[in-house]
Amino acid sequence: MSWLVTGGAGYIGAHVVRALSSAGLAPVVIDDLSSGHAEFVPDGVPFVRGTILDRELVTRALAEHDVEGVIHVAGYKYAGVSVQRPLHTYAQNVEGTRVVLEAMADAGVHNIVFSSSAAVYGTPDVPLVTEDLPKRPASPYGESKLIGEWLIRDQAVATADSEHPLRHTSLRYFNVVGSADPSVYDTSPHNLFPIVFEKLIANETPRINGDDYDTPDGTNVRDYVHVGDIAAAHVVAAQRLLSGAPIEAAYNLGSQNGLSVREIMDAVARVTGIPFTAEIGPRRPGDPDRIVATGDLAARDLDWAMRYTVDEMVRTGWEARRAAL
Structure with a gap:
């Protein structure tokens, strides 16, 4: 059994891959190298080069590598540039997430950790951002991440009464x-x-x-949060999904x-x-x-710490x- 890391050749994704390996969870990478680097993928880790917009490719990767869960890191992550490229941003982040969820359904994969963003909150006027704060994204990037959370939530609702309901969580963080x-x-x-x-x-x-x-x-x-801590939280979230333990729909890694x-x-x-x-x-x-942002919930459930x-x-x-x- 393995975990598919979308965007696993990128800066954050490559760290998640290493953290998975250290935890004994075999990673598989899919990445189109639009911003990632093939040399970031460790030797011995299966690497599927291609876009998450290719449903057949994603479905095949899930099936061929006996994947039991997805850590979905891939996306267009430039908030400022997303204002000039909204359609590209939505294609990569919204359609990409929809395709990943569809491929998971096709392949019978029922666990997903979503790399979201604190950009879903926009520019809040409170000292500390908590998970229940109203979501008012201020860029197409932030909007696309919030829609991604909605897609995952709605798929979980749709499968709630099935034999294998979708289990999920979204991790929100800044820099x-x-x-x-x-x-x-x-x-x-x-x-x-x-x-x-x-x-x-x-x-x-x-x-x-x-x-x-x-x-x-x-x-x-x-x-400012260290990438090693971020990667570790993704892995603990994956382990929590596998164990069947209760898990929140979203956590701030603040x-x-x-x-x-x-x-x-x-x-x-x-x-x-x-x-x-x-x-x-x-x-x-x-x-x-x-x-x-605060990190209280993540500290409680995901061993989150600075x-x-x-x-x-x-x-x-x-x-x-x-x-x-």
């Missing part, structure tokens, strides 16, 4: 950083850590977008406290040994002062990026 394996690093052109690292590698000065927010140091405060962009910049300078004073640019439209300090987040991410040079 994933660091590395738990030096061969895997964040290659996104839109995330803070890789943007800063690439600036330093190019001997350029990183920039902060606005320093006049209503926060202690004037810069945005966000959840830091409870958050970190400011300036705190991140200070940690980068400290850890890399490259002194710099970040340039201050204008605010980005729509950036809220603070978005931080196991890395900010310096360790930076160090592991920087070392993995440097290893690729």
Whole structure:
């Protein structure tokens, strides 16, 4: 028996694959390599190259590899760009999720962990985001993730009285950083850590977008969570589904406290040994002062914890990026 990881050649998915292997749950990867990297898939892990929009391919992968559950990480994850590419975003994230669920039904697979996003909440005006907060996504990306949760919920309702009802949970989180394996690093052109690292590698000065927010140091405060912790929570969720234990429909994987962009910049300078004073640019439209989520439910059920300090987040991410040079 195995678990299919959609998007398993990507930054987060590849970490989930390694965490599954460590837990004794055999992973199988499906990825079209649109943003993933074949070299991120460990030797010996079956790799199906193709899109999750191909129902026949997904169904065949589920059947041929005796899959008992899916960890659905694949998706178009760029919230800002999704505003310019809404149709592409919906095709990848909404239609992709629908096809995965349809393939699961065809193959008789009844467990799914969905990699959702805290973007489903939009820009809440509360200090801490909890799971019951109203969902007001502010981008096509956030909307597509919320619709994905709805699709999974509705399929669970539709199969509730069947012999094998769909068991599921969705994991919501913000900014994933660091590395738990030096061969895997964040290659996104839109995330803070890789943007800063690439600036330093190019001997350029990183920039902060606005320093006049209503926060202690004037810069945005966000959840930054280590990819190793994120991957571990996905695996515990999968194990909980398999065991038949009660599980919530959704969990926030939040830091409870958050970190400011300036705190991140200070940690980068400290850890890399490259002194710099970040340039201050204008605010980005729509950036809220603070978005931080709780992780109480996940701590109760998924062994969720923040196991890395900010310096360790930076160090592991920087070392993995440097290893690729």
